[in-house]
Amino acid sequence: MLVVVGLGLADETDITVKGLNVVKAASRVYLEAYTSILLVDKDKLESYYGRPLILADREMVESSSDEILAGAATDDVVFLVVGDPFGATTHTDLLLRARELKIPAKTIHNASIMSAVGATGLQLYNFGQTVSMVFFTETWKPSSFYDRIKENRQIGLHTLMLLDIKVKEPSLENLARGRKIYEPPRYMTAGQCAAQMLEIEEDRGEGAYGPDSLAVGVARLGSDDQRMAAGTLKQMSESDLGPPLHSLVLLGRRAHDLERDYIREYAVDEKTFDKCWEEQYGKQ
Amino acid sequence: MLVVVGLGLADETDITVKGLNVVKAASRVYLEAYTSILLVDKDKLESYYGRPLILADREMVESSSDEILAGAATDDVVFLVVGDPFGATTHTDLLLRARELKIPAKTIHNASIMSAVGATGLQLYNFGQTVSMVFFTETWKPSSFYDRIKENRQIGLHTLMLLDIKVKEPSLENLARGRKIYEPPRYMTAGQCAAQMLEIEEDRGEGAYGPDSLAVGVARLGSDDQRMAAGTLKQMSESDLGPPLHSLVLLGRRAHDLERDYIREYAVDEKTFDKCWEEQYGKQ
Numbered sequence: 077m078l079v080v081v082g083l084g085l086a087d088e089t090d091i092t093v094k095g096l097n098v099v100k101a102a103s104r105v106y107l108e109a110y111t112s113i114l115l116v117d118k119d120k121l122e123s124y125y126g127r128p129l130i131l132a133d134r135e136m137v138e139s140s141s142d143e144i145l146a147g148a149a150t151d152d153v154v155f156l157v158v159g160d161p162f163g164a165t166t167h168t169d170l171l172l173r174a175r176e177l178k179i180p181a182k183t184i185h186n187a188s189i190m191s192a193v194g195a196t197g198l199q200l201y202n203f204g205q206t207v208s209m210v211f212f213t214e215t216w217k218p219s220s221f222y223d224r225i226k227e228n229r230q231i232g233l234h235t236l237m238l239l240d241i242k243v244k245e246p247s248l249e250n251l252a253r254g255r256k257i258y259e260p261p262r263y264m265t266a267g268q269c270a271a272q273m274l275e276i277e278e279d280r281g282e283g284a285y286g287p288d289s290l291a292v293g294v295a296r297l298g299s300d301d302q303r304m305a306a307g308t309l310k311q312m313s314e315s316d317l318g319p320p321l322h323s324l325v326l327l328g329r330r331a332h333d334l335e336r337d338y339i340r341e342y343a344v345d346e347k348t349f350d351k352c353w354e355e356q357y358g359k360q
Numbered sequence: 361m362l363v364v365v366g367l368g369l370a371d372e373t374d375i376t377v378k379g380l381n382v383v384k385a386a387s388r389v390y391l392e393a394y395t396s397i398l399l400v401d402k403d404k405l406e407s408y409y410g411r412p413l414i415l416a417d418r419e420m421v422e423s424s425s426d427e428i429l430a431g432a433a434t435d436d437v438v439f440l441v442v443g444d445p446f447g448a449t450t451h452t453d454l455l456l457r458a459r460e461l462k463i464p465a466k467t468i469h470n471a472s473i474m475s476a477v478g479a480t481g482l483q484l485y486n487f488g489q490t491v492s493m494v495f496f497t498e499t500w501k502p503s504s505f506y507d508r509i510k511e512n513r514q515i516g517l518h519t520l521m522l523l524d525i526k527v528k529e530p531s532l533e534n535l536a537r538g539r540k541i542y543e544p545p546r547y548m549t550a551g552q553c554a555a556q557m558l559e560i561e562e563d564r565g566e567g568a569y570g571p572d573s574l575a576v577g578v579a580r581l582g583s584d585d586q587r588m589a590a591g592t593l594k595q596m597s598e599s600d601l602g603p604p605l606h607s608l609v610l611l612g613r614r615a616h617d618l619e620r621d622y623i624r625e626y627a628v629d630e631k632t633f634d635k636c637w638e639e640q641y642g643k644q
Contacts, residue, residue, distance in 0.1 A: 082471065084376060084469065084470075085469060087378075089376065089377040089378035089381070090376050090377070090378055090469075091376065091377055092368060092373065092374050092375065092376050092377070092470070092471075093373040093374070093375055093376070093377060093380060094371075094373035094374055096377060097373070159475075160471060160475045160476060160478065161478075161479075162475065162476070162478025162479055162484060163475070163478070163484060165483060165618065168478075168481055168483070168618065168622060169618075171481075171622075172618075172621060172622060175625065182584075183479050183582075184582075185368060185369060185374075185471030185475075185476040185479070185581075185582050186368075186376070186470065186471050187366065187376075187444060187469030187470050187471060187472075187475075188471075188472070188475035188476075190474065190475040190484055191443075191444045191446065191447070191469075191471075191472035191474040191475045192444060192446070192469040192472075194444065194445075194446025194447070195445075195446055195467050195469070197452055197455075199449060199452075200446060200447060200474055200490060201489060201490055201491075201492075202489070203489065203490075204488055204489055204517075205485060205486070205487065205488055205515075205517055206484060206485055206487075207485075208485075227515045231489075231511045231515075233488075233489055297469075298467075298468075298469050300466075334449065334452065334453075334456075337456060338452060338455075338456060341459065
């Protein structure tokens, strides 16, 4: 059987008891290592789980899924995914492939940023569609996120922004043969996301949001070192929430006073926060 | 410290290792037992966790939160919540109260239906706001859900419907004194939800959806007994997915072919499914 196991958000103890039991008994254990990361490294996971982990990069998962599924008709093969397994389309592909091969599959769920973001104090019922933000380059600034945010904002809803990560484990073999050199990993910060959002608003000028729109930045959610900050997009673009992973939530006008009470605690600047709230939020 | 621990979706082994360690060491452990339920009973949890659990009903959480928080300034008090702790507003209230009392608090996250619904094969990025459906009575048929669904459908997004549960542990003391008699617990089925949706569409007639709109019903997600069914709302209203808990997803027109490939596997009737898909979905 293929068992896709969610690892949760922060460290090696965020796995469920059910997941850990399956990992310990599996014939092979893959670790998906390109759509998200835990805040601890592979060695720590291996020693805690008591199992060697095979790193699965995008290439392996997308082009060599049959390698992952080899033997899964008779033995248990585990595929570990940070968060909950269904954040990324990729894993649906793997399950579809298992189905084609008549390999039974099951999922062991875990926390995902898509629901854990409720820890900000913003109500999950008030979120619209989730949006991804990629690193802009000089020549490539994809702005389809803007249309999605605009749709959410028009009906008054919050938008969770999932931030790009560029991770590619350097393969020693490849390095030795000089075939590919990978850049060091990069993780988008809430500040970079806010700055890119403001850049696109300036280009488009459709007023989906502005420098005074309120946002909440979240860093290292679920760890003891978790941090949150609430402020305007302008303030957030200048913020520093420390090491990865970060996410950002842009507030919608339907925000409730209970949400305000909760997030005001970590306002970058309470006076600005109160003013912006008063002008733009708590409206149906 | 107040530690709010998510229990995940199905049974006693869905708790995280981190959560279980906290439960074992806490001075008191409450089990929130009115916004959702696991598929196993309290005795099973108690014997697995090795701790007695204090049932916390709505009345206790909303009116006697200081009782729950007593001693939490110095000792660890655990508050267990099915799913992830931030599904319900109630728990934000408890955390706000802890903050007022200067009691430190933290959350140990877990799987929530709001992200685990990705197991249907529907992409989380394509979901709009989540909506709750309550049991209608002869005289009370609240239909604000209809406006929310309409907003989602207008921009082509899926809607996750969270279904009402009526649970109230009968207090022996109350029973003995004849003060209150509680009804047996009731859990809304995907079929009941679909029927109520069609009833309101008939009343309103605004065409937010119709009997031929496609939906996916999910039952007992995360358990070995998990079941899914895809079909029209009319078909879903006549469906029987077995014991609780159920959820229902109404599809939006932006649905992708990859989503179709995945959910077609559990179509109630493939011919009807294909016809409805062809006519209404996969459109931007």
